[in-house]
Amino acid sequence: MTRRMIIIRILAVLAVLTGVNYVTWRWLESVNWEAWWIAVPLIVAETFSLIDTFLFAATMWKSKEREGPKSAPEGTVDVLITTYNEPIEMVMKTASAAQKITYPHQTWILDDGNRSEMADAAKQAGIGYITRSQDWKNKPRHAKAGNLNNALFQTDGEFLLILDADQVPDPLILHRTLGYFADDPKVALVQTPQWFVNVDEADPLGSQAPLFYGPIQQGKDGWNAAFFCGSNAVLRRDALMQLGIVGYVHDVQESTRRTLRAAEKLLGREAKRHRDVPELSEELRQLHALTADALADFRRGEPAAEVVYRVQEAAKAASRRLLENDLATMYADLESLGHVPVQRDEVLGAVVIDQASLDALTAQEHSPLGAVESVMALLEQLRVDRPDEAQPVQPLATISITEDMATAMQLHSMGWRSVYHHEILARGLAPEDLNTMLKQRLRWAQGTLQVMLRDNPLVKKGLSAGQRLMYFGTMWSYLAGFAALAYMAAPILYLMLGVMPVNAWSVEFFARFLPYFLINQVLFIYVARGMRTWRGQQYSLALFPLWIKACWTTFANVVLGKPLGFVVTRKDGKAEGGVPWREIWPQLTVMVLLVISLIIGVTRVMLGTLDGTGTLINTVWVIYILIALSVIIQAARYRGPAAALENPEGDSWISK
Amino acid sequence: MDLKVNTMRNYAVIAPQGRLTAVGAPSLRKALNHLLEQGNVRIVVDLSETAFIDSSGLGALIGGLKAARLAQGDLRIAAPTPAVSSVLKLTNLDKVLRAYPSAETAYHGG
Numbered sequence: 001m002t003r004r005m006i007i008i009r010i011l012a013v014l015a016v017l018t019g020v021n022y023v024t025w026r027w028l029e030s031v032n033w034e035a036w037w038i039a040v041p042l043i044v045a046e047t048f049s050l051i052d053t054f055l056f057a058a059t060m061w062k063s064k065e066r067e068g069p070k071s072a073p074e075g076t077v078d079v080l081i082t083t084y085n086e087p088i089e090m091v092m093k094t095a096s097a098a099q100k101i102t103y104p105h106q107t108w109i110l111d112d113g114n115r116s117e118m119a120d121a122a123k124q125a126g127i128g129y130i131t132r133s134q135d136w137k138n139k140p141r142h143a144k145a146g147n148l149n150n151a152l153f154q155t156d157g158e159f160l161l162i163l164d165a166d167q168v169p170d171p172l173i174l175h176r177t178l179g180y181f182a183d184d185p186k187v188a189l190v191q192t193p194q195w196f197v198n199v200d201e202a203d204p205l206g207s208q209a210p211l212f213y214g215p216i217q218q219g220k221d222g223w224n225a226a227f228f229c230g231s232n233a234v235l236r237r238d239a240l241m242q243l244g245i246v247g248y249v250h251d252v253q254e255s256t257r258r259t260l261r262a263a264e265k266l267l268g269r270e271a272k273r274h275r276d277v278p279e280l281s282e283e284l285r286q287l288h289a290l291t292a293d294a295l296a297d298f299r300r301g302e303p304a305a306e307v308v309y310r311v312q313e314a315a316k317a318a319s320r321r322l323l324e325n326d327l328a329t330m331y332a333d334l335e336s337l338g339h340v341p342v343q344r345d346e347v348l349g350a351v352v353i354d355q356a357s358l359d360a361l362t363a364q365e366h367s368p369l370g371a372v373e374s375v376m377a378l379l380e381q382l383r384v385d386r387p388d389e390a391q392p393v394q395p396l397a398t399i400s401i402t403e404d405m406a407t408a409m410q411l412h413s414m415g416w417r418s419v420y421h422h423e424i425l426a427r428g429l430a431p432e433d434l435n436t437m438l439k440q441r442l443r444w445a446q447g448t449l450q451v452m453l454r455d456n457p458l459v460k461k462g463l464s465a466g467q468r469l470m471y472f473g474t475m476w477s478y479l480a481g482f483a484a485l486a487y488m489a490a491p492i493l494y495l496m497l498g499v500m501p502v503n504a505w506s507v508e509f510f511a512r513f514l515p516y517f518l519i520n521q522v523l524f525i526y527v528a529r530g531m532r533t534w535r536g537q538q539y540s541l542a543l544f545p546l547w548i549k550a551c552w553t554t555f556a557n558v559v560l561g562k563p564l565g566f567v568v569t570r571k572d573g574k575a576e577g578g579v580p581w582r583e584i585w586p587q588l589t590v591m592v593l594l595v596i597s598l599i600i601g602v603t604r605v606m607l608g609t610l611d612g613t614g615t616l617i618n619t620v621w622v623i624y625i626l627i628a629l630s631v632i633i634q635a636a637r638y639r640g641p642a643a644a645l646e647n648p649e650g651d652s653w654i655s656k
Numbered sequence: 657m658d659l660k661v662n663t664m665r666n667y668a669v670i671a672p673q674g675r676l677t678a679v680g681a682p683s684l685r686k687a688l689n690h691l692l693e694q695g696n697v698r699i700v701v702d703l704s705e706t707a708f709i710d711s712s713g714l715g716a717l718i719g720g721l722k723a724a725r726l727a728q729g730d731l732r733i734a735a736p737t738p739a740v741s742s743v744l745k746l747t748n749l750d751k752v753l754r755a756y757p758s759a760e761t762a763y764h765g766g
Contacts (some may be wrong), residue, residue, distance in 0.1 A: 153715070156678040237678055241711030242747060248718060249748040303754040305721065309730055384752060385722035392722050393715045 005063065011523040012057035018516040019050045025512050030502045039501040042490045045483035052480075053520060055473035060527055062222025062466070063215060066421060069179025077105040077174055077234075078157035082147050083165040084112045088121050090429075091165045095127050098163065103174035108155060112147045130154050132390075139390035144230070145403035148396050149244075157237065164231040166429040167194070173425040177234045180419045188239035188416035189408060191217065192232045192423060196430035200641040204634045205437045206535035207430030215527045217420040223466030226420035227474070228408035231428070239416045243407065244395035246414065252384050256304045259382045260295040260311070266378055267291055270371045280371065283318045287375070290314050305384045315379045322372055399454045401564065402447025409451065409471055413462035432640040434632075435580040438546060445478050445550035446557075446564055453558040480540055481547030488544075488625055491618040492593050495601030498610060505614040538631040545586040579636045587632045594622050594629075659687050660705075663696060669759045671702040676713035684713070688720040688731070697729020700762040703755075704735035709743050717753070732762040 023046055032039045079098045083091045091109060098107045108128035111118045122129035130151045132141070142149070148162065159181060163169060170176075177190045193213035199205075220226050228235075267288035274281045291311055298307045386392040397406035408418060431437040457463060457471035493499040502509065524533070556562040598619060604610035657680035660671040668691050672684055684701075691699055701717060703709070717733065724731040734756040736744060744750045756762040 153719075156682065156712070158678065237712065238710045241678075241715050245711050245714050245718070245747040245749060249752055252752050301751070303750065304752045305730075306754050383725070385725055392718050 008060050008063065008523070008527060011519060011526060012060055015516070015519045015523050016054050016057050018512075018519055019053050022512040022516040023047055023050045025508070026502075030504075030509065032500045032503050035499050035501060038486075038490055038493055038499060041486040042501045045486035048479065048483045052477065055469060055476060057523070058466075058469050059216060059219035059223075059473060060523075061219070063219045064222040064420075065218055066221070066419065068176065068421070068423075069183050071179040071182035073103055073175050073178035074182050075158040075178060076156070077103065077159045077161060077178070078151075078155040079105050079107045079161045079163065079169075080110055080148065080151055080155070081108065081163045081165060082110045082112070082144055082231075083118070084144075084147075086165040088115070088117055091118065092121050092125065094163060094165055094168050095122065096125060097168045097171075098161075099125070099127060100171050101161075101169055101174055102171045103178065105161070105174060106155070106157060108151060110147050110151045112141075112144075128155075136390040139388070140398075141390075142394070142398040143401065143403070145394075145396040145398050145407075146390070148403075149391055149394050149398075152237070152240065152244075152395050153391065153393075160235045160237055160240075162231055162233055162235065163426060164428060167231050167426040168428065169232075170425040170427075173232075174234070176423060176425060177421055180421070181234075181236055184417060186415065186417045187419055188236045188411045189226070189228050189418040190234045190421055191226055191229055191418065192421050192425045193217075194229060194232055195424045195427055197427045198429050198432060198641050202634075203532070203535055204631065204638045205431060205434065206539045206631070207437070208532070209536065210531040211528060211533045211536055214422065214531065215529075218422060220470045221418070221420040223470050224417050224464070225412060225467040225470035226408075226418040228404040228411075228418070230402070230404035232426040236416075239411055239414075240395035240407075241393070242414065243397070243410050244393035247397075247410075248386065248393050251386060252304050255386075256298060256308060256382065256384070257295075259378065260291060260298060260307075263311075263375070263378050263382065264288065264291045264295055267375060270375060274371055280322065283322055284371065284375070287314060287318055308382050308384055311379065311382060315376065319372060319376055400447045400450040402444060402451075405448055405471075405474075406451045406455065409455065409457060409460070409463070409467075412467050413460055415462065432638075434635045434638065435583070437635070438543075438580060438583050441543060442546055442550055445547060446554045448475055449478055449550055449554035450558055451475070453554065477540070478547055478550060481544040481551065484541050484544035484547075487541075488590050488594070491621045491625075492597045494614065494618050495597035495604075495610075495622070498604070500614070505611065505617055535631065538628045541625065541628045542587060542632050545583070584632050584636060587629050591626060591629050594626050598622055657683070659683060660702075661687060661691070663691075667698040667700055667763050668696040669700045669702050671705055671759075672713075673705040674707055676706050676709045676716070678710065678712035681712045681716040684716045685719055688716075689723060692723055692727045692729070697724055697727045698763060699724055699729065699731045700756070700759045701731065701733045702735060702759040703733055703737060703740050704758075706737060706740050709740045711743075711747065714743065714747060714749055717749075721753070732756055734759045734762050
């Protein structure tokens with residue numbers, strides 16, 4: 001173990017121990033239960049932060065700094081550039097750079113916007129051009145995941161380099177990454193950093209994520225849980241296709257079980273209901289018995305395709321018999337109802353159905369045609385081709401608007417491994433205004449929370465304990481918005497109204513809090529190695545309304561089935577309007593309240609109605625929050641990066 | 657990979673020979689669609705000479721199953737080699753598709 005790792009582990013253990021020491025004492029000794037309505041939210045927030053500390057410590061525990069692959073690059077590669085509405089010139093700049101990647105490969109533009117100018121530009125440059133096939137008509141499109149899934153069936157490289165439209169690749173990107181797949185046949189993913197060229201030193205929007213594309217990814221990598229981040233990554237086709245097959249089998253099994261059960265119930269009921277029409281009742285009874293047998297066989301493990309085929313054939317035969325032999329009976333029956341929706345077409349000689357009248361008739365309780373119709377409609381659902389989807393096999397996960405995390409988690413759960421390669425091999429564009437940035441962050445948060453609610457890593461089969469923690473840690477961090485509310489409300493209430501969330505601002509408080517706080521900071525600073533991580537810290541607090549919004553919209557989406565309102569992030573970083581007041585008024589309001597509470601607090605101390613120590617602690621606290629939140633004002637005033645970028649090559653935070 | 661296609665009286669047999677992977681999958685897909693267009697909607701994929709299959713190969717089988725069922729026919733698989741069987745088992749595809757002992761027996765039951 002390196003000296004650095006030993007120091008990190010000692011700090012990590014100390015951070016968690018001092019944290020447990022502080023928070024336990026807080027719960028047992030120092031909660032002011034008389035003001036429980038603020039005291040409890042505050043201690044819950046502090047407990048949240050302690051768990052966050054633990055998850056951060058766990059992430060750093062096995063941090064892995066890779067030297068690069070041992071094997072030489074090998075295998076066939078498709079470079080896939082995904083685009084929807086980005087300017088043609090931008091896509092072509094990326095595509096031309098992709099063509100110049102030195103390792104042999106085939107470059108493709110995946111144009112979800114289906115633009116003829118894009119097709120022309122690609123053709124002129126001799127670059128492959130793919131749009132959605134006919135299969136996608138009137139089917140869910142699944143955004144970027146759908147775009148990639150569509151392309152997977154039109155290409156055949158063993159490996160896929162995925163690039164967003166703005167991510168200009170280095171010519172050596174494949175040489176530096178492909179060897180990992182040869183090193184270990186179970187490696188399915190190699191992720192490289194995302195680095196943005198249109199960001200200046202100040203980076204008011206906090207676009208560079210040096211802590212994430214560095215210590216955090218390296219930490220996750222140590223647990224074999226390096227994340228897939230959607231772009232600048234190489235994937236193994238066979239692993240993705242395997243996900244698609246397993247997903248297909250799962251879906252077919254589920255729908256077959258569900259539909260057979262429903263059909264059995266319906267057939268039983270309809271057979272009884274139509275006892276007065278013996279021909280029909282007999283057919284229904286036979287179908288019912290057959291369906292019950294099929295369900296039993298299926299439960300015993302008979303293959304779905306065969307069971308489904310058998311029932312379908314029987315149903316087809318039954319409906320043919322009913323239409324041929326018993327048509328007369330049905331005619332009589334229908335005429336008694338007043339209107340015949342079924343007629344013989346004189347030219348075609350076929351049976352023609354008047355849909356509107358038929359619908360009305362089906363609603364009639366005792367219509368035999370209604371019975372046949374509803375039975376057939378249900379059996380129609382008994383399919384093994386996933387008729388509700390464009391493709392039966394969907395390699396990239398579609399359960400979330402951010403397909404990357406869901407896909408990686410699925411890969412990990414099936415025993416595939418991932419690699420984080422810490423070297424900038426593609427350079428892209430970040431949002432250049434607050435509005436676009438907020439939309440992008442909201443989307444990431446919603447996507448992550450969707451995965452947490454739909455496919456919780458804590459209970460998902462096949463993941464190791466470390467992988468569970470790594471996925472859960474990222475999801476957990478998005479709950480920070482609620483903790484922020486308590487952290488901001490407590491000092492305001494104290495300074496303005498003298499409400500004490502704790503029993504006393506005692507020596508013991510300092511003795512327990514300060515070590516925890518300081519060791520945490522030291523761990524963080526040591527891990528970050530002088531990177532600029534302050535922006536990230538500011539935003540984790542300053543975006544509290546956004547995190548909360550992400551939580552409730554995702555909850556409403558997954559649990560209550562409400563739409564999320566999907567937004568595609570603009571990749572050219574251009575502003576879409578002025579300051580997004582609607583999005584940032586909570587931060588501004590809190591800042592005003594904090595300043596007022598500072599003035600009131602100081603005044604009260606001078607008047608002698610407020611405790612000196614308590615005011616000091618709360619004042620420091622409020623000033624910290626104000627500085628953190630101030631980034632929002634900076635961001636709202638930001639109008640793009642300075643003309644001269646000081647360091648466009650971006651090697652400043654790379655350790656090598 | 658080579659493809660051997662044989663049209664029988666009431667079904668057609670496609671036999672992929674060698675490795676059925678992402679490289680061979682498109683030609684299998686094409687051959688299956690060609691049979692369907694000719695009206696041969698009952699198809700058996702004979703896997704007795706398929707030395708290896710990967711997930712892309714399985715994807716082509718599923719694509720063929722969908723196309724055949726939409727054409728009111730069926731796609732069945734027969735005589736997989738041990739290597740192919742293990743992939744079918746690994747991906748659980750054996751829970752959807754039954755592997756018949758031989759191409760001749762695939763449509764015996766109807």
